Amino acid sequence: MKKTLLLTCLLLPLLSTAQLQSVFQHKIDSLYAKHKDAVGIMVHVESPKQDVSWSYATGVSDIKTGIALKREQPVLIASNTKPYVAAxxxxxxxxxxxSLDQPIKQLLSKQTRQMFEKANYDLNKITVKHLLSHTSGIQDYVNDAYFELVNEKPKHIWTKEEQIKRSMQMGKPQKVGEKFSYGDINY
Structure with missing residues (x-):
């Protein structure tokens, strides 16, 4: 496998854009075929200097209906952004x-600060480290009902304020630093 991959990588600069797309499509299809537990795979390659703007998708968009995944359909990237935000x-x-140990109070806008304080969050106790490690005690706004809302309104652009308000409706603040609770709200 390593020799095939190396050979493919060495030959890539010699291929036309159409040939490259064919190679990438074959690799993606092969990967999907080996991992049938994957719902779908969507790839986009953007390389303006090489005049490449290419998208491809395989698999299904919805497990229940079996509708095919399309390369131009929007997707929720949510958690895929967390490593970039953390970095x-x-x-x-x-x-x-x-500082990682810095309280978040002064890092938030006045409006955001007021929303959290109104819901009884102590923003002097929650630090940057708590947010990054999902130990902030802030209730997340994401649950099954949220995904239903997103699916009902696929073109709606959710604001930060709407997400914070939903978070406040999900429950009371938890103890800061005591429990890992994965949540988009932390990022």
Whole structure:
């Protein structure tokens, strides 16, 4: 496998855009065929210097209906952004612009701060580290009902305020730093 991959990588610069797309499509289809437990795979390659803008999808969009995944359909990227946000945050820590142990109160806008304080969150206790480690005690706004709402209104652009308000409706603040509770609200 390693030799095939190496050979493929060495030959890629010699291929036309159409040939590259064919190679990528074959690799994606092969990967999907090996992992049938995957719902679907969607790939987009953007390389302006090489004049490449290519998308491909295989699999299903909905397990229940079996509707095919389409390359142009929107997808929720949600958790895929967390590593980038964490890396950017840690870069700010490296640059001395923020601290992991810094309370989040002064990092939030006045409106956001007021929303959390109205719901009895102590923003002087919640730190950047708590947010990154999902131990902030902030209730998440995501549950099955949220996904139903998103599916009912696929073109609705959810605001930060709507998500925070929903979070406040989900329950009371939990103890800070005591329990891991994965949630989009932390990011």
């Amino acid at each position: 950017a945050t840690l870069r700010l820590v490296e640059e001395g612009k923020i």
